[in-house]
Amino acid sequence: MKVIVIGGGPAGMMAAGIAAQQGAQVLLIEKNTHLGKKLSITGKGRCNLTNESDVQTHLENIPTNPYFLYSALYGFDSTATRAFFQSLGVPTQVERGRRVFPVSGRAMDVVHAMEQFLKKNRVQVHCHTTVRSIITENGRVTGVALENGQNLMADRVIVATGGLSYPTTGSTGDGFRFAKALGHTVTKTEPSLVPLRTKEDWCAQCMGLGLKNVKVQFYIGKKKIYEDFGEMLFTHFGVSGPVVLSASRHLCGHYEQGIWMEIDLKPALTEKELDQRILRDFSQKQNKQFVHSLDDLLPKKLIPVIVSLSEIDPEKRVNAITKQERSTLLRLLKHLTLHITGSIGFGQAVVTKGGVEVDEVNPSTMQSKKIAGLFFAGEVLDVDAYTGGYNLQIAFATGFAAGKAAGGKGE
Numbered sequence: 001m002k003v004i005v006i007g008g009g010p011a012g013m014m015a016a017g018i019a020a021q022q023g024a025q026v027l028l029i030e031k032n033t034h035l036g037k038k039l040s041i042t043g044k045g046r047c048n049l050t051n052e053s054d055v056q057t058h059l060e061n062i063p064t065n066p067y068f069l070y071s072a073l074y075g076f077d078s079t080a081t082r083a084f085f086q087s088l089g090v091p092t093q094v095e096r097g098r099r100v101f102p103v104s105g106r107a108m109d110v111v112h113a114m115e116q117f118l119k120k121n122r123v124q125v126h127c128h129t130t131v132r133s134i135i136t137e138n139g140r141v142t143g144v145a146l147e148n149g150q151n152l153m154a155d156r157v158i159v160a161t162g163g164l165s166y167p168t169t170g171s172t173g174d175g176f177r178f179a180k181a182l183g184h185t186v187t188k189t190e191p192s193l194v195p196l197r198t199k200e201d202w203c204a205q206c207m208g209l210g211l212k213n214v215k216v217q218f219y220i221g222k223k224k225i226y227e228d229f230g231e232m233l234f235t236h237f238g239v240s241g242p243v244v245l246s247a248s249r250h251l252c253g254h255y256e257q258g259i260w261m262e263i264d265l266k267p268a269l270t271e272k273e274l275d276q277r278i279l280r281d282f283s284q285k286q287n288k289q290f291v292h293s294l295d296d297l298l299p300k301k302l303i304p305v306i307v308s309l310s311e312i313d314p315e316k317r318v319n320a321i322t323k324q325e326r327s328t329l330l331r332l333l334k335h336l337t338l339h340i341t342g343s344i345g346f347g348q349a350v351v352t353k354g355g356v357e358v359d360e361v362n363p364s365t366m367q368s369k370k371i372a373g374l375f376f377a378g379e380v381l382d383v384d385a386y387t388g389g390y391n392l393q394i395a396f397a398t399g400f401a402a403g404k405a406a407g408g409k410g411e
Contacts, residue, residue: 163352
């Protein structure tokens, strides 16, 4: 059985190695000069491999087509992922949010382990090689055509080319083009898990400031479309961080509708409790100027922003602040508002929302229902998840399913 895998990312490498374990003769084609280019930068270079939670929790963290991944995730779950890397000499550890990382904290260790996995299973690897199209005959895959004019024959072809996120790593939508050319539907593609731009320019003053334990809510008009609790980050163009990235998945297609977000800086306190806290702070700093009275309440970078937005004279003595002014301050702390103008695009998106229509793919084997011998794995499929290791788990699980089916002797 000859199998060609297109794409040397996590899904492609897993698929190639597993197909070879089934006894197939496997060729992995990667257009970059080396394998795992995107994998090497995931998790800020630390590689969040999976999430140490059960399959049901994984499915709950997959907003797009979770039902499609039921079989794949039960066939290769997070426990299997950890055991797989342990067997390759990459022990893992569980961190906050049940995120799983290599103990070494180096994504390159993961890439090198996968390369050794391919070598051990005698997978041929051709880097710096670009596939132009997939060749079929009578509704069946027969091979691939390369950009250099060469044709390579195969019984099965696995497309694991990624999506459109981080295009500098080679994710330029090749798989979508292949799928469309062979009669597959590709749903609308948009950047997901991506930082957001804001209308307000004061975010730049807070650039680099991370907030923990805040509540965020996103609205279109009066309709709430997403809320979350956790960490966020201010940037020179707007906002980022885990809760913002997860929110971006739900904002796709709505940026023209006037999205705004509200940040509760003190979610553990009711407005009444926060007002009492402010009164207590003020009573201890009666003769201080307003601008110097908020150190116990806010991070240093945020103080001038809140003072400016409150329109309270920064030099006003705390004991002279009126009840109405205190009410304005209270509202800012519980309802700090920003208007979202859009995302920063695929260049910094963690994943792609959209892809090959999953109703046209067998969920157990990842084989096309339209073309015999054609398989899909990873981000090229119309599945995506939140941050926390869930997207890489999808890549490994679908790669495993595709490799096992494509490398086997059955139809």
